[in-house]
Amino acid sequence: MGNSKLYKGSLNTIILKLLDEEGKMYGYEITQKVKELSKGELNITEGALYPALHKLEAEGLLDVEVAKVDNRLRKYYKPTEQGEKETINRLAELEDFIRSMQQLVNPKWSIQ
Amino acid sequence: MGNSKLYKGSLNTIILKLLDEEGKMYGYEITQKVKELSKGELNITEGALYPALHKLEAEGLLDVEVAKVDNRLRKYYKPTEQGEKETINRLAELEDFIRSMQQLVNPKWSIQ
DNA sequence: TCCTATGCATAAGAAATTTATGTATATTAG
DNA sequence: CTAATATACATAAATTTCTTATGCATAGGA
Numbered sequence: 014m015g016n017s018k019l020y021k022g023s024l025n026t027i028i029l030k031l032l033d034e035e036g037k038m039y040g041y042e043i044t045q046k047v048k049e050l051s052k053g054e055l056n057i058t059e060g061a062l063y064p065a066l067h068k069l070e071a072e073g074l075l076d077v078e079v080a081k082v083d084n085r086l087r088k089y090y091k092p093t094e095q096g097e098k099e100t101i102n103r104l105a106e107l108e109d110f111i112r113s114m115q116q117l118v119n120p121k122w123s124i125q
Numbered sequence: 126m127g128n129s130k131l132y133k134g135s136l137n138t139i140i141l142k143l144l145d146e147e148g149k150m151y152g153y154e155i156t157q158k159v160k161e162l163s164k165g166e167l168n169i170t171e172g173a174l175y176p177a178l179h180k181l182e183a184e185g186l187l188d189v190e191v192a193k194v195d196n197r198l199r200k201y202y203k204p205t206e207q208g209e210k211e212t213i214n215r216l217a218e219l220e221d222f223i224r225s226m227q228q229l230v231n232p233k234w235s236i237q
Numbered sequence: 238t239c240c241t242a243t244g245c246a247t248a249a250g251a252a253a254t255t256t257a258t259g260t261a262t263a264t265t266a267g
Numbered sequence: 268c269t270a271a272t273a274t275a276c277a278t279a280a281a282t283t284t285c286t287t288a289t290g291c292a293t294a295g296g297a
Contacts, residue, residue: 022254022284027229041244047229054225061285063246085244085293107230113163114223117139118216134253134285153275173254175277197262197275 024057024065026107029074029092029100037078037091040066066090074099136169136177138219141186141204141212149190149203152178178202186211 031046032038038046044057066088069075074096078089092100143158144150150158156169178200181187186208190201204212 023226024284030230039244041242050229050232051225052228054221055229058286059244059246060248060287065284067246083243083294087244104230107226109166111223111226111230113166114135114219116164117159117162117167118142118219118223136253151275153273170255171275171277172256172279177253179277195263195274199275 023107023110024061025069026100026103027057028062028065028069029096030104032075032090032092033097033100037089039080039087039089041087069096135219135222136173137181138212138215139169140174140177140181141208142216144187144202144204145209145212149201151192151199151201153199181208 027047028043031043035046040059040062044059044062047055047057066075070077070090074093075090076093076096078091080087080089139159140155143155147158152171152174156171156174159167159169178187182189182202185205187202188205188208190203192199192201
C-alpha cells in the first residue's frame with residue numbers, strides 16, 4: 014500500500030520467482046500470495062499485475078493456460094524454458110540490489 | 126547501471142539518509158558515495174539526482190548552501206529540521222520494504 | 238438484496254527514471 | 268600541447284512503471 018511505490022521495477026521479478034516456485038499460478042492467486050508472504054506489507058494492484066503478466070507472456074517468458082473453475086475463468090501462467098533462465102538472472106540481480114540497498118540503508122545488518 | 130531502475134522510489138530516501146549521516150553533501154559527492162558504498166552496484170544518474178535534490182529542497186526537507194571550491198561551484202545540501210524527521214520515517218518505511226522483499230525473494234535469509 | 242470476494246481487463250494520469258544534451262573548469266595521459 | 272577524463276551543475280524529452288478509476292461477470296454470505 015504505502016510503500017507499494019517502492020517496488021517499481023521489481024514486480025516482474027517477483028512474479029517470475031513465484032511462478033518458478035509454484036509451477037503455475039493465476040493472477041488473483043499471485044496477489045494473495047504476495048500479500049500473505051509479506052504479511053500484508055506488499056499489495057500488488059490489478060492495474061500493475063495484469064499488464065505485467067501480458068508483457069512477460071509477450072516476451073516469451075510465460076505460457077498461459079485457461080481454465081474454468083467453479084464457473085469462473087482463471088488464467089494460469091507458468092514459466093517457459095526461456096522464462097526459467099531469465100528468472101535465475103533477474104533473481105540474482107534483485108538479490109544483489111537488495112544487498113546493496115541494505116549496505117546503504119543499514120550497514121549493521123548482515124545476511125546469514 | 127543494470128539494476129539502477131530498481132531503486133525507483135527509494136532514491137529520495139537514500140539521499141536523505143546520506144545527508145543525515147554526513148551532515149552535508151553536494152550532488153556529485155552523493156553519486157560517488159553511493160557508488161562506493163554499493164561497490165559499484167548502484168549508480169545514480171545526474172538526470173535523476175539533481176531534480177530529486179531540487180524537489181526535496183522545494184518540499185522544505187533540505188537547505189542549500191553554495192560554495193566555490195577550486196574555482197568550481199558546489200551546492201551543499203543538508204537536512205532541515207523537518208527533513209530530519211522525515212528521514213526517520215522514510216528510512217523506517219524503506220527498511221520494512223527491504224525486509225518484505227527479502228521475505229519474498231529469499232526466505233532463507235535472516236537479518237541480524 | 239446488497240456487499241464482499243473472486244477473477245479478468247484496460248485506459249488515463251502520475252511519478253520516477255533514463256537518455257541526451259548543454260555549460261564550465263581542472264587534471265592527467267599521450 | 269592537446270585530447271580525454273574528472274569534476275560540477277542543469278534541464279528537456281522520452282520511457283517505464285505504477286496508481287487510480289473503471290468495466291464486466293460469477294459466487295457467497297449477511
